[in-house]
Amino acid sequence: MADWHLLHFFDQRQPRKATVLRQILTNKRTGSVLFWGLRYHYLDYLNAVPRFDVKKFNDVIDELIAQKWLQSSAQGLQLTSQGQEVIATHRTRYSFVDHPELNQKFDYQLWQAILLLMVQVASEYRYHNSNYYVANQNLKAQFVIKSWLQVNTFEMLAAEISECLTQFLDQCDPAKADLFTAKLVGHTQNGLSDGQIASQLGISPLEVSWTWRDLALQLAAFIQARSNLKIGQLVQITALPGALTPTIHQTAMLFNDGKTVDQIIQIRRLRRSTIEEHLQVLAIFQPDFPYEKVLSESDLKILSRVYAEPDIDQWRYAELQQQGFEMPFLKFRLYAIMKTHGECNE
Template identity: 30%
Template sequence: MEAADLLQVLDRKQPRRLRVIENLLRGRRTVSTLYWGQRYHLLPLLDANKHLDHGALTAPAQQLAASGLVTLDSEADQLLLTPTGQQRQAGAYYQPQTSADWLNLDLGAARQRLLLAVQVTSQYAHSTSRYYPLATDLVTRRVVRQWFHLEKGPQLAAALLTAMVQSLQQLPVQTAEVMTDLLTGYQHPGLTVSQVASEQQQTAWEIQLRQRDGITQIARDARQADHPLHGLLHPLWRSPVTRSAQATLYAVEQGGSLEQVAAQRHVKANTVKEHLLEAAILSPVATFPYDRLLPQRVRADFAAALNADIDSWQFAQLPEDLRTRYDFFYFRLYAIWRGRGMMDDGATHS
């Protein structure tokens, strides 16, 4: 991620911690990272760059500060856009249009399956049996092999072409071009992200955002049962909540107390709380049992003590009697509830 890319995930009013952004991109699923990722409206970028080196955003941040585009508080590890930075941010930069689904799709697996399936189908259509398949993991090769043996036939290539064209036509022209440039097929070795970035005069990160849009749009369309990639991509849609957290949430929904659920699942009570906070952040508001875990009397107690901007709330600054009555779990759950636009009339407010 270059300085120009980092600029796009910053804000003029909300100081954002560099370490949170880094951990989010690297897929560090701590409650703190998820919570602040939600507060920053950057959760779709969870696990978007799992190979990002620790500290890799420091140099881009310093470059932005030296250019007068951000103020950098090194001690607090926070960045804030300057007016000049806000103007620069408003310039030409790709704005993804499918990011609402990124958490619900295993994009890494979808990318590998799609690229290999296109290559195999293209070579098959030209009766080519000797070629070097793309380097993928064993699971991808096995799944694509199974898919191909089920789908192969004289109409496969045409059906796949038609389906992909229909998907790419729903995206900006440049994004569709990026997607096709990155594909590998018969007499088409495919370009690398760096090569496409150079051709398009954009950053590699911007090209990856375009590719994520393309893959997600194809996967969206592949949810249709008659789509040629249905069997390959449809299984990759999933809940962003981990299975362990889902199991904890289910046990709570069945009526168990936090202590009972911890004993039942053979985990610590704090682990139960972490699972529930993860589910509260990543689940649709309507599906989480806020009324059970955060009843009105608890909300009223916190509401009476917390009136400032949510980002400034600190558990340690609560009145002592409130900290004695409720531990950090309820404080954070209330912040999540309020942060998602909920109020005591039961409606969401933007």
């Protein structure tokens, strides 16, 4: 059977561009991609599959269309009734993640390696075994653990990871908790592969991978939220800067200080298009963005008259000029973002 999991990202009423989905999953962050990610409710999935091969992605989409689970048109792809039925009949508790937004907060590859290694080290310590084969070969993870142990103790590592795992897994779905622990390596316990776990549970390896990743990132957030834990230092090493890059933060500081777009361009010595894209991204991720700093009352009257059509997906910048109005693209896009946030609030 074709891999149906991407159907989850499509809608029966709203046409959506597959390219936007791929770019969101692989963490492409242009203003246009993020805007359409906002429109399609994809933003939580930024960086969810950073190494998703373009050809593989396109092949999956083509197969979903061939199966008539997705319907293609000039506007994009829509979920068909058959596709909706596939989701309803094939989804399990493991099919979709609960906290995709955590992919933006932690470097999963590094955190996974650190987590697996510190669980193994703690387990072997508890059994007083100092002669064992390290199952994880990630050199950075090994260096990080060794450096941490130079200023902390094996006893502390074992106690804190044991307590955290117990508390965290107690609050999880028991079936997902069992899946999670099946992959851990410890004294006399070799962690199972995704394929082995999938075979035992009767699900796909992809569902095992996504579920384990989701729980691992939730555990990172669980540890990070407890400031008294020394192993929080290991989590902090994997922390990502978040949705806004340092250069966007610099633009945001100037904008919040009352600087105009022209002044920010002069101060930062960047192109107008770059600064305007920074402001679009700020508005996308900050629902309380001060639109009045860019959009005047006159602008709002014009925009509301030209874009009376309630379906924001159908708005086109060219309509302003067609109706005899000259206005920068930034104002058009900020107005669309503002209205989108208004829809979400409603």
